Amino acid sequence: MPTQFSRVAVLLAAFASPLSLAQDKPAIAPPPASQPTPQPNPTAEAPAPRITDKLKRDAAALLPIVSTDLARGFLGATSLLSEPAPRVVYRNRDLGLAVPERVYRTMTPEEQATLTPRACPPQFYYETGYGSPLVYVRLLDLAAPRFSRKDHPRLLDFGYGSIGQLHLLAHLGFHARGVDVEPMLEALYSEPSDTGSIGEGLAKVYTGQWPAEPTLRHVIGGQYDLITSKNTLKAGYIHPTPPEGQTVDSRKLVHLGVSDAMFLEYVHDALRPGGLFVIYNICPPQNPPDKEYIPWADGKSPWSREEYEAEGFEVIAFDVEDQAWVLECFDKLGYTGGKPREETAKDYFCWYTILKRKD
Structure with missing residues (x-):
């Protein structure tokens, strides 16, 4: 069986020619001269755009702003995604x-x-309400230099939000799992082909409050090489700090179901020694003090360096700003509407934290 390294090489080859992203089939030869050329039916509806084609184009656009083979392989795996039915x-x-x-x-x-x-529709299958799964490539690019590669690495995405990144990881040979509290996702991804063996890896999704629920802790297990959280573990969601006189609707927060120390202990114990925990948060601007506080606009770490270290983590990076990469990414994905960079710099902010379980 090919190793994960050879799989990445194959996927990188998907970018060898621009045509490989634009064409799934060879051009159809014209009919013989003796036959009349069929005329298009002016009343026929044009076929709906394929979300998998869009993802391949977007992956090609993002390729120049990633730097590791793992990230390039992740983008290349878009050529292997299946087009979902509505x-x-x-x-x-x-x-x-x-x-x-x-x-x-x-x-x-x-x-x-x-x-x-x-x-x-098919686009919702891969993007849900959270946008392109390809933005996840940044977490892999950040983790890759510190990530001990092996066949079938184990990955858990906390608050996964959509299945796209899990399928792409599975095509790279990962055993990728996602957990989320949203029941809509469980219903959306309930067909047999949605989960299980995909490519040379597997993708599985779970619904509930991990790690607070003992049953989920049992079925999700441990020995993970990488645990990620994108746009979920934000300070504003976990420990909101509204202006004086304001309260925050609890329905807009993330409830861990356990104490902070217990949550970090469970994450630590779910990693193998040397495994990584990556928190990556993209945020809108916070409202001024006289307006309603936005919990999801505070994307810094919910916990301090000292709290991480107390639970056995080595802090590799803490609240590092990553706005420049996000602005470049969103521009390439068409999210910025052609606005100049100085304007989009007012619209999006980003921080990441990288932790390692000590050996």
Whole structure:
């Protein structure tokens, strides 16, 4: 079986020619001269754009701003993604319930009446409400120089939000797992082909409050080479600091379900010795003090250096600003609307922290 290193080399070859990103099939030869050339039907609808084609184009655009083979392989794996079919998820936000269509069809009319359909086109499958999964490449680029590579590395993404990065990692040979509290994701990714063996690796997703729930701790296990959290473990979500006189709606916060020290202890214990914990947060600007406090606008680390060290982590990087990379990335993904850099620098901010479990 090819090693993970050879797999990365194959995926890097996907970028050898620009045409490899633009074409999935060879050009169709023209019909013989003796046959009339078919005329296009002016009333026929153009085929819908494929999300996998978009991801391949976006990956090519991001290639110049990554620096490691792991990151380049991750982008190259877009050539292996499957195009998902449209889906419908039925949900009740108030009850925290979401079910796929096949489950909905087995419910009584009374039960069905409590649910609202949510159409999930192919783009939603890979991007959900959080944007391109390719932004995750930055976490890999940061981790790679300190990441001990091996066949089938184990990775856990805390607050994964969409399955795209897990599929890309699986195609690189990772055993990639994601955990999130959002029931919509469990319903969206409930088809047999969504999880399990993918490429030379695997992707699995879990719903619930890890590591607070003992059952989840058991099934997710440990010995992870890399645990990541993107846009979830923010200071504003965990320890909000609103202006005096303001309170924060608890529904807008992230509730760990355990104490800070216990959470960090569980993360530490879920890593193998030498494993990495990467926190990466992109944020909008915070409102002025006379406006409503935005929890997700404070993307610095929820915990101090001392708290990490007390739980057995070596602090490799702490609250490092990464705005320049994010602005370049968002510009290439078309998120900035062509605005000049000095303007987008007011719209997006970013910090990351990298920790290592001591041997």
